[in-house]
Amino acid sequence: MNHLFLRFALPVLLAIGLATVVIYLTFARLFGDPFDEIARRQSTGQIFLLEQYIDKAGADEWLVRLNKVREVSGVTFELLPLRATLAALPESKRGQLARGAIVIDAGGKAFYRRVDRDGARYVGSDDDVILARHLPIDIGQALCMEAIRFGVIALFLLVPIGWWSRRHWRELEALSRVADDFGRGDLAVRAAQRPGSIIAPLAVRINDMAGRIGLLLEARKNLLRSVSHELRTPIARLEFGLELLLHRHAPSDPALEQRVRAMATDVDELKALVDELLDLTQLDHAGQMPTRPVALAPLLQGCAPLPSGTRHYSVSIDSDLGEIEGDQRLLARAVNNLLGNAAKYAASRIDLSAARYGASVRVVIEDDGPGIPLDAREKVFDPFFRLAREEDHAAGGYGLGLAIALKAALLHGGDIAIDRSPLGGARFTLTLPIQRGP
Structure with missing residues (x-):
């Protein structure tokens, strides 16, 4: 599943959910609680029985018919005092009951209605309320039906969105691959231009x-x-x-x-x-670089001789560094350039260490020289860049050694990072991916 579809699908589902809430609140404000209307439709048979059978009886037959319905119906019909019922109902429904309308209690699966307002059914009937309980009301079923309805709508919306996003996601991935290939040095690569495509x-x-x-x-x-x-x-x-x-x-x-x-x-x-x-x-011709398996530990050991015999030089190289597919000459050149840079600025000490971390090897070269300022740690890899310091003018060079080292590392899928060394100077960390174990 592509990220473009996920970014479309989530807002669509949220919009459908929000629309459902807004529709419910609007209907509740204009026409009454939709749940009450659903419960009223599910109670149509009992309401019809009350209005068209029991209420059609004469004054001396109303209670008789009510009792007959009680005997044969699964619904319980009770007579309650009007005053007590009004006190039990929410304030919003008291006016409906007082006017003689049917008041639905969806949660209690019941409805209320005054027997009558003029006492015509029996003596004192204007002070009584008929309560029908155990009605066949199932709000859960209604909600399930609504959920299925909105689910189908969402499905029919998301299917074309999924088809559209899948097509354009593939085009974006192809465009990303073009950008990656171009960044790796393939200057001839170009993006496909399809007529009608949005990109x-x-x-x-x-x-x-x-x-x-x-x-x-x-x-x-x-x-x-x-x-x-x-x-x-x-x-x-x-x-x-x-x-x-x-x-x-x-x-x-x-x-x-x-x-x-x-x-x-x-x-x-x-x-x-x-x-x-x-x-x-x-080094700009990356595709022409000859590659073969290169054992890193012997290569680094070959770079170990001290660039300058006047300084203390320590070496710590693990024996299980594995192999990398690449050019041995370029790799050695990168390490030697870093060692040569350290030799130019070190006061008395240079350390070389190499260890394996998962699927990569980190080669660390550090010195006790003046270090490299934080704002210049990216610029020192630019060709011909040199710091405007007395130490840099005294060290000589052309500003190309670090640029060559970085390009060699990038050609092998690695990188070089600079930070402050515990010795006080600069610490260069050359990271290289491993293709084979030792």
Whole structure:
């Protein structure tokens, strides 16, 4: 059962229930209690017997006929004082009884009526009331019939609503799948546009939006790819020229030699930046990622060597982490990037731990550095983003390591979260889904 139908069905049922209450209150105010009318219809035979047989008797025969009816009827007929009966009835029904009308007591399965108002039946009959009890009144049956009536109405309303909502729920699910596929990197996916569908205008707009986003992303990829490849040629020329200058034509001036070596260092940094950019653009091609079973514990153990020998590095990796379908190189790159980031900012300590939690593995890397401000924990995964702090300028880098780590995690169905470490610095938690047990 789809959620769209449930959202329609509940208001429809509530509306029918509310309409029933409103109808009852309206009828009760305009025409009297509907339950009394139902009881009156069910007591038609006894009322007819009273009015057309007993009341038709003469003055000396009225009591005789009443007694005959008592002998053969299952209904009990009693004579009660008018004053006592008026005192026992609700105020709303006293006027009816005083006027000589039949007063129904649906709950007591009875009705009241004055014998007469002028004493014509017998002496003192104007001060008596006839009470008929044990009438064949069944309000429960009437309520059951009303419930069946409204149930049938509700059914005939909900069946077309169910058919309509089922059709459109399927279209919404198809639209959701398109959005999911597009979010996973399938830029060619588009929503089906069925003529006459209520969501056809939405599908058209989503397709237009997907087309524009796809063009922008493709242009961005092409720009990064082109720039990265085009930069490699002049960088290679610079490397070659500096190598010749240093080793074949060594400068006689020590200051000039130092300057040339600094330029060589700058070229190496530029080359590393281009390599990072190429890696980032390659991760955009999720469908081309080779996958195979990768044992996580050995992979993490291979990432365990301390990035910098001057810091205390502790490792705690469970042996039963299981396997994940993915690219071993990308997974190792993600962990190494996180370790490298911790090494840049840690004061003296870096901890790496990994444990299994249900169907996933959590790899935690934390340090005792300055940490990451709360408002920047999402932005640090953006390419080229760097915090405007002295520590960040001193640490160097290009702002691409965390972006590459997050993309690698997302390609494997995982994620990376940042919070405060008990050591005082940042704590990165890499979560990966497990496909197989150990």
